[in-house]
Amino acid sequence: MIKKTVNNVQEALKGVQNGMTFMLGGFGLCGIPENAITELVQKNIKDITCISNNAGVDDFGLGLLLQKKQIKKMISSYVGENAEFERQMLSGELEVELTPQGTLAAKCQAAQQGFPAIYTPAGYGTEVAMGKETREFDGKMYVLEEAFKADFAFVKAWKGDEAGNLIFKGTARNFNPCMCGAAKVTVVEVEELVPAGELDPNQIHIPGIFVQRIFQGKDYEKRIEQRTVRPKS
Amino acid sequence: MIKKTVNNVQEALKGVQNGMTFMLGGFGLCGIPENAITELVQKNIKDITCISNNAGVDDFGLGLLLQKKQIKKMISSYVGENAEFERQMLSGELEVELTPQGTLAAKCQAAQQGFPAIYTPAGYGTEVAMGKETREFDGKMYVLEEAFKADFAFVKAWKGDEAGNLIFKGTARNFNPCMCGAAKVTVVEVEELVPAGELDPNQIHIPGIFVQRIFQGKDYEKRIEQRTVRPKS
Amino acid sequence: MLDKNGIAQRIAKEVKDGFYVNLGIGIPTLVANFVRDDIEVEFQSENGILGMGPFPFEGEEDADLINAGKQTITALPGASFFDSATSFGMIRGQHVDLTILGAMEVAENGDIANWKIPGKMVKGMGGAMDLVASAENIIVAMMHTNKAGESKLLKKCSLPLTGVGCVTKIVTNLAVIEVTTEGFKLLERAPGVSVEEIEKATEGKLIIEGEIPEMVL
Amino acid sequence: MLDKNGIAQRIAKEVKDGFYVNLGIGIPTLVANFVRDDIEVEFQSENGILGMGPFPFEGEEDADLINAGKQTITALPGASFFDSATSFGMIRGQHVDLTILGAMEVAENGDIANWKIPGKMVKGMGGAMDLVASAENIIVAMMHTNKAGESKLLKKCSLPLTGVGCVTKIVTNLAVIEVTTEGFKLLERAPGVSVEEIEKATEGKLIIEGEIPEMVL
Numbered sequence: 001m002i003k004k005t006v007n008n009v010q011e012a013l014k015g016v017q018n019g020m021t022f023m024l025g026g027f028g029l030c031g032i033p034e035n036a037i038t039e040l041v042q043k044n045i046k047d048i049t050c051i052s053n054n055a056g057v058d059d060f061g062l063g064l065l066l067q068k069k070q071i072k073k074m075i076s077s078y079v080g081e082n083a084e085f086e087r088q089m090l091s092g093e094l095e096v097e098l099t100p101q102g103t104l105a106a107k108c109q110a111a112q113q114g115f116p117a118i119y120t121p122a123g124y125g126t127e128v129a130m131g132k133e134t135r136e137f138d139g140k141m142y143v144l145e146e147a148f149k150a151d152f153a154f155v156k157a158w159k160g161d162e163a164g165n166l167i168f169k170g171t172a173r174n175f176n177p178c179m180c181g182a183a184k185v186t187v188v189e190v191e192e193l194v195p196a197g198e199l200d201p202n203q204i205h206i207p208g209i210f211v212q213r214i215f216q217g218k219d220y221e222k223r224i225e226q227r228t229v230r231p232k233s
Numbered sequence: 234m235i236k237k238t239v240n241n242v243q244e245a246l247k248g249v250q251n252g253m254t255f256m257l258g259g260f261g262l263c264g265i266p267e268n269a270i271t272e273l274v275q276k277n278i279k280d281i282t283c284i285s286n287n288a289g290v291d292d293f294g295l296g297l298l299l300q301k302k303q304i305k306k307m308i309s310s311y312v313g314e315n316a317e318f319e320r321q322m323l324s325g326e327l328e329v330e331l332t333p334q335g336t337l338a339a340k341c342q343a344a345q346q347g348f349p350a351i352y353t354p355a356g357y358g359t360e361v362a363m364g365k366e367t368r369e370f371d372g373k374m375y376v377l378e379e380a381f382k383a384d385f386a387f388v389k390a391w392k393g394d395e396a397g398n399l400i401f402k403g404t405a406r407n408f409n410p411c412m413c414g415a416a417k418v419t420v421v422e423v424e425e426l427v428p429a430g431e432l433d434p435n436q437i438h439i440p441g442i443f444v445q446r447i448f449q450g451k452d453y454e455k456r457i458e459q460r461t462v463r464p465k466s
Numbered sequence: 467m468l469d470k471n472g473i474a475q476r477i478a479k480e481v482k483d484g485f486y487v488n489l490g491i492g493i494p495t496l497v498a499n500f501v502r503d504d505i506e507v508e509f510q511s512e513n514g515i516l517g518m519g520p521f522p523f524e525g526e527e528d529a530d531l532i533n534a535g536k537q538t539i540t541a542l543p544g545a546s547f548f549d550s551a552t553s554f555g556m557i558r559g560q561h562v563d564l565t566i567l568g569a570m571e572v573a574e575n576g577d578i579a580n581w582k583i584p585g586k587m588v589k590g591m592g593g594a595m596d597l598v599a600s601a602e603n604i605i606v607a608m609m610h611t612n613k614a615g616e617s618k619l620l621k622k623c624s625l626p627l628t629g630v631g632c633v634t635k636i637v638t639n640l641a642v643i644e645v646t647t648e649g650f651k652l653l654e655r656a657p658g659v660s661v662e663e664i665e666k667a668t669e670g671k672l673i674i675e676g677e678i679p680e681m682v683l
Numbered sequence: 684m685l686d687k688n689g690i691a692q693r694i695a696k697e698v699k700d701g702f703y704v705n706l707g708i709g710i711p712t713l714v715a716n717f718v719r720d721d722i723e724v725e726f727q728s729e730n731g732i733l734g735m736g737p738f739p740f741e742g743e744e745d746a747d748l749i750n751a752g753k754q755t756i757t758a759l760p761g762a763s764f765f766d767s768a769t770s771f772g773m774i775r776g777q778h779v780d781l782t783i784l785g786a787m788e789v790a791e792n793g794d795i796a797n798w799k800i801p802g803k804m805v806k807g808m809g810g811a812m813d814l815v816a817s818a819e820n821i822i823v824a825m826m827h828t829n830k831a832g833e834s835k836l837l838k839k840c841s842l843p844l845t846g847v848g849c850v851t852k853i854v855t856n857l858a859v860i861e862v863t864t865e866g867f868k869l870l871e872r873a874p875g876v877s878v879e880e881i882e883k884a885t886e887g888k889l890i891i892e893g894e895i896p897e898m899v900l
Contacts, residue, residue, distance in 0.1 A: 197760025
């Protein structure tokens with residue numbers, strides 16, 4: 001068994017540098033690599049290109065890096081309710097490459113699995129396809145989208161073992177699995193790190209081969225963006 | 234919850250006709266849809282095109298259909314030790330499209346996920362790429378391979394629920410998940426059919442949306458091709 | 467005239483037995499409340515759940531269980547979780563039977579715009595571009611006119627497109643409209659709304675054939 | 684001269700700490716028996732397992748747990764199972780560090796043929812075409828000559844290719860050879876084998892620089 005464990009977030013982020021391209025898992029604030037983000041703020045890494053579906057909210061998640069102007073470019077599908085993101089984008093301070101959500105996932109997975117590019121119907125006939133190759137298959141039009149290239153992928157899993165095998169929980173799974181192995185170095189933080197052999201090999205969502213470093217995360221806030229409930233009947 | 238259960242293999246195979254293209258899961262004799270194959274023999278469906286990694290052995294699995302000359306064409310990666318397969322192929326009785334194993338899996342998954350085609354490096358510069366489009370990305374050459382089109386996919390899972398959610402076991406997983414939803418109708422046989430809600434939604438390998446019909450299989454032989462053991466120390 | 471709940475209620479009638487349905491943010495989310503309970507339907511949320519249930523009871527919210535609108539939700543028996551690539555595999559592979567989403571503009575050829583107002587507002591397309599490019603059955607839920615009273619059913623969209631020629635039906639506060647190769651075909655009027663009112667609020671070509679019935683909710 | 688086990692033993696020295704390794708059918712399978720046990724290595728089998736262990740004890744065979752050679756196997760702690768698409772995703776994505784496979788012919792430019800003798804024998808390529816097209820580190824394990832005594836290290840392959848310019852190293856019963864842009868570079872002789880014997884058994888260009896050491900097993 002090849003061990004992937006490192007002791008802490010500092011060790012896990014060894015080698016991150018200004019100007020790098022990072023992938024960050026999560027959808028909204030669900031399943032984001034909170035420890036890695038905090039450490040990126042701490043280290044004040046600058047000129048980052050972030051591949052991430054969202055950019056957090058003003059004061060949490062990637063919003064923290066936006067506030068400190070550490071991000072040069074966002075590759076995302078949704079700006080949503082993040083006012084600072086929208087402001088920096090409209091003012092031109094922040095470069096933004098808006099990408100359809102399914103294309104974003106597919107470009108991650110293509111990088112993970114060695115596909116150089118994929119054809120998707122998403123965005124055909126829109127400004128997203130401008131300057132891109134388009135092509136007809138069976139009477140339907142597709143856009144050619146190339147696999148992402150990234151230096152680090154920061155991933156949050158629920159459970160993981162020493163061998164880097166991962167299990168995700170609920171919809172906190174989202175982009176996290178697709179990003180594993182899609183960057184030169186995949187760094188995973190987990191809520192529970194267990195010895196090899198404790199996870200059922202049938203239930204592993206991402207085999208350790210896609211992971212370079214794994215560590216026990218801490219102090220998870222797991223903030224809820226839209227708390228919606230119904231009354232107990 | 235949308236119910237996918239049917240009562241038996243006869244009901245599950247309603248609509249299969251001569252001349253159709255079928256996908257069949259399994260690797261060697263591991264994880265093959267035994268019940269569906271038996272029923273295809275029973276119904277004497279002819280002129281079949283089979284997309285399946287192997288063709289069983291002479292007297293089991295797809296070998297049974299080969300023996301009865303029900304198969305017109307095999308799309309496979311490996312003939313292996315199946316003498317009847319090799320004989321029919323070399324004599325020209327059987328059409329065979331040998332496809333690299335990873336390409337076979339990718340063409341299934343492309344069909345499942347709505348990708349019209351994929352680029353793979355496998356087979357570049359070999360006779361597999363003859364007549365196919367090739368293309369360079371980042372200095373490496375790739376072959377364009379189109380998604381499969383099939384009428385039925387016959388899949389074997391370990392556990393399944395009424396909603397069509399599936400869990401596979403060990404290496405009997407192999408091609409089975411990739412074929413779900415890759416044909417017009419996906420028919421799944423399981424060793425254990427359970428009510429919806431019994432499977433942990435985190436542990437489902439294939440969501441029911443990719444499945445049209447599911448039934449409780451029976452009389453599994455699960456033959457072992459190469460029984461290799463070591464002495465108890 | 468219908469309110470948002472009325473629009474959702476009318477759209478719920480388009481949801482058939484055995485449908486997998488993706489609901490967009492806003493009015494579409496409300497549709498789930500009005501689906502007949504004698505049919506089998508499963509809701510997909512593109513962030514990775516099939517078999518989405520209602521909001522959780524107070525105190526039972528789980529930060530790891532949200533829908534595409536980032537709202538806390540629950541999972542029904544038979545539900546499954548999956549990653550984003552698989553989720554859009556379902557969508558791109560046309561396994562989802564019906565997509566219901568909001569729009570800023572729809573054109574008479576079925577083009578839709580709902581993600582950007584250049585220089586002013588950029589929400590991003592989220593999963594909408596994938597959904598509209600893939601689904602065979604796309605219903606738009608929206609107000610017939612914008613806040614300035616201008617029609618949102620146009621000859622041609624003025625905003626950046628989300629998808630081309632993809633919308634099949636539109637349900638607004640005023641009408642149910644089918645998008646045909648000839649243009650907007652008026653199918654039903656909202657309660658108390660006249661054909662003339664609908665004509666006035668529709669910039670694109672409106673096809674009116676025979677008596678237009680008032681919708682039954 | 685080496686036997687099959689000797690070839691496997693020599694190749695085992697190429698397996699480094701932290702390597703994920705894919706072993707082909709035949710001699711490559713034997714390599715696992717000779718890997719040093721003070722290093723961490725995981726074996727991948729393309730039918731869907733990472734962390735493959737030894738054969739099961741008699742009576743403990745599981746029909747649902749086999750390797751790509753269809754042999755019954757076991758899974759070690761830390762193992763995982765996955766589907767064929769994911770498995771070849773690992774391979775295509777170059778996450779597997781080393782591929783060891785057999786061959787019928789290797790050419791001096793690194794071309795390999797191992798799946799078909801036209802009109803006579805067709806085993807099929809299985810996963811070999813994916814493996815050789817993707818891996819950066821490919822070692823061929825084979826006899827230096829075929830049963831007719833003809834060299835299998837050729838100027839140009841005569842059989843249908845499995846992959847082009849991909850083989851990095853060859854370990855035979857006679858020698859360890861590196862494939863370079865100049866041709867086959869002789870690195871080591873098998874015990875008791877002379878350079879002349881290797882030259883005689885090699886049809887392709889053989890580069891001999893300085894003293895060629897006898898291999899240490």
